[in-house]
Amino acid sequence: MPxxxxxxxxxxxxxxxxxxxxxxxxxxxxxxxxxDRPWRHMDPAAAVARLHEIIKERSA
Incomplete structure (x- = not known):
């Protein structure tokens, strides 16, 4: 996924x-x-965007 x-x-x-x-x-x-939640289907682009958000939030 790009x-x-x-x-x-x-x-x-x-x-x-x-x-x-x-x-x-x-x-x-x-x-x-x-x-910390169960897996659920996510649009791949939305999952990548959320992953970037989490990394940014927790790496600050």
């Missing part, structure tokens, strides 16, 4: 290590993990 971050700080995913290590996460899965 625009998907090349990497996400491990400090954001570390609390969710068990989920994150299962073999990679799609942007929608990563958003669900970082928001």
């Amino acid at each position: 625009g998907t971050p090349a990497s996400v700080p491990w400090s954001l995913l570390a609390p969710h290590e068990a989920q994150a290590e299962r073999g990679g996460l799609s942007p929608a899965e990563m958003v669900a993990v970082l928001e």
Whole structure:
């Protein structure tokens, strides 16, 4: 998906290590993990945009 971050700080995913290590996460899965909620279908572009927002919010 164009625009998907090349990497996400491990400090954001570390609390969710068990989920994150299962073999990679799609942007929608990563958003669900970082928001501590069940996965639900997201438009891929919306998931990428939300992922960027989360990284910006939590890396500041």
